[in-house]
Amino acid sequence: MTTTDWGWLLYGLLITFLSFVHLVRIEAWWVRIWDFPHSQLAVLAVVGLLGWALFVQDYSWPMWLAPAGLTAALAYQGWLIWPYTPLHPRQVVRQRRPRGQRGHAIHDPNTLRLLSANVLMTNTQCPKVLEQARLHQPDLILILEASHQWARELKPLEADYPYRILCPQENTYGMLFYSKLPIANQQLRFLVEDDIPSIYAQLTLRSGQVVHFYGIHPQPPSPTEHYRSTERDAELVLVGREARQQTEPVLVAGDLNDVAWSHTTRLFQRISGLLDPRVGRGLFSTFHANYFFLRWPLDHVFVSHHFRLRTLRRLPNCGSDHFPILVSLVYHPDPKRATQAPKPEGDDLEEAEGIVERSRE
Template identity: 55%
Template structure:
């Protein structure tokens, strides 16, 4: 076998391993990290396939494994990403203008800006200007320390309802709301230094919306050596969301991508919908490297909502792009039946993750 043939065979073995290793239900970071770069793996597989046809194109054993492996990898990556293209049906229906009297009440809208601002980032004015320009009803700031809390004081006159929990460990959270907030709570669901938010938003028409702000710790060599704690926190939030009969919004940096097994498990456990499905990837990380981006910041909603607008905002100096979304509350959708549902295996897996995380707390 010639050297070039060996190179392409090894290359294809690497691509297929990186593409499918995420199927292993192992929580160690060096496995879970391969949940993320599926777009990049498509590009690498296409380049490898093109190079093989140009320079090798030999069909004798084991050379034929190269195109087979690379095509299988491409098909699998496309299957994962397909729901986040415009070729797929949307999960959250679009805005609809209706007769208010016929619907029995006003259709309320609520807008939300979420921004992981990167704690050491000092471009405070850009974040302020973005918030003031978009003028959302709700602002969720992640990775905020005390300095960021002080620098964002200018928001407070327009946002009388606040839940501010700055921390110097990159997990601080600041919630600003123009609409009344009932029973706001900072909670530590799994890890003692990683907070989450639960609050009830009361709209002008009296409708109550349960809002969850989340930012679990990622699996990485510098953060946590496994994904168990992240996954368990999402399971707990998902279980709580499913038990609620009122509208729900879950938003934040999940430190996980939209197509991963964990995020899809969260959707089945919670029954929540992803407004990006059928509309686009909206890659929010990494803001500084266009070739290494994936959808890390999420907004999930219950079946009660229509989507008015969704947009990735310009960078404000962070490694994350902010996300802005406007939702329309439409109670005529509350009886939808085609929602994500967990099966027996999902429930067993979810229970195992929570038990394991709590045992090692």
């Protein structure tokens, strides 16, 4: 074999390995980080197949391992990503806008609009965030990576948002929650780690319907954040288990520091019974806002079967490394939808309990 043949063989084996290594249930960051770039790995698999077809002349053992592995990797990436394409049935039914209704003047008392934005703590472009709030007039605003400076800069919001849960911090995990809807019960919680907050709020729609809101932003597994994914996964499990116990509508939003197709996020959906409005519509990738070739969906919105979706949009960048997300939901219960909600499978409950226990070690 020539040097070129060996090069394409090693390239193919490397891409194949990186495509499947995340299936190993190891919680170390250097394994879990490969949950993220599956769309990028799909592109690299295509490059490998084209390179093998154009430049490799030796078809003997072990050269066939490269195209076989790359084909398997490409098929696997497609299987992970295809739910977030129009080819897949939608999890959340669309609620059409009534005839004659335009813009953002939604008068339905069962409508709920949320703006969620990871603003990047060091970002100084606060006026852009205020402009997005003014333009879209959301009922709820969730700000992540909020420092005390961000809390001061966003103070103009308080005139229109009388209900607030504010927890600015200087560790990139501060949270600010602004609501036009009354909050009957609110909790600022530290579910897993002492310096990583989450928010629970019992909201009341204009129709009088109660909605349980959870705002979360756990730490990611990475060499600069946390050496393992256990704590992130445990927070998702704890919120998911609580969400399933609610009989009233539930809304979970935030930067999960996890991608939509990961094992942990899919486990969260089965544990919680919540639906992903992106399924059947698109990826709505929010990170990294500055590098289109390194982009995946980290900012999430999950809803219970009580809701229909009016709009889901990725908004223009406000100076952060994340794009904001805007979602408009309508409380429209349908008993048939309840039977279609995700449910725990196999050893999901045991796995979830094990994750929580390991996070406490």
